[in-house]
Amino acid sequence: MAKMTERMQELFKKVPAAVLCTATNDGSPNGVPVGAKRLIDAETVLISDQFLNKTLANMKSNPRVALTFWEGHEGYQLKGTVTIETTGPRFEETSRWIEERSTQSGNPLKCKGVVILKIDEIYGVAPGPGAGKKLS
């Protein structure tokens, strides 16, 4: 397990979207922006699924993901494995959050499931000699 620092958590909350990178078991990569994201704690991230398609199929057969986010010249990549929940309190709570948030914006959406990422490793992705350096 790896823990996000306070600064990483701040940036994660601040950016409008992160990129969720997945792959098929035989190595065909995929990456999509995800905006409906939350921190559960310093080592656990929740992503709400409204529209995931290839990404969802990839995660079901290969739960390893990389979640990359950045702003300007600061950025991080969270690596770990995911589980998908389509029932239970985290799913119910997220469903209400997505319904409220999307109804307010005039474009009602429905949560299909929640992706729970347990962080195993954290890397820097800022440009510079430290790019790709393991931070945690």
Add this chain to the structure above:
Amino acid sequence: MAKMTERMQELFKKVPAAVLCTATNDGSPNGVPVGAKRLIDAETVLISDQFLNKTLANMKSNPRVALTFWEGHEGYQLKGTVTIETTGPRFEETSRWIEERSTQSGNPLKCKGVVILKIDEIYGVAPGPGAGKKLS
């Protein structure tokens, strides 16, 4: 092969960074923002490598990539295969471009190689019912 529309090309040039998603042959995904990017033509993209590390190792053994970029609620994913050039006119020209661009910003950088992506497929990644739809 797939061709970017004029609008996709405009957005690609406009965004400050795209996310280059790669994977190991056994499906461990990776994604990093890349800012030094150019269009060669409607079906070919060039990325300059200053700091690629795991991404470069992945591409050398598994040349399949996804390159994702978006702004607000509009976004695209280019899928294809890459070749890496560390000599020749495209490498020389890019090296000069990176040197000029980085020297102007006060932080001189060196191009290690150029990644040439031939686009095979294009998908939409905007949120909504069309998310993940193959566009070309």
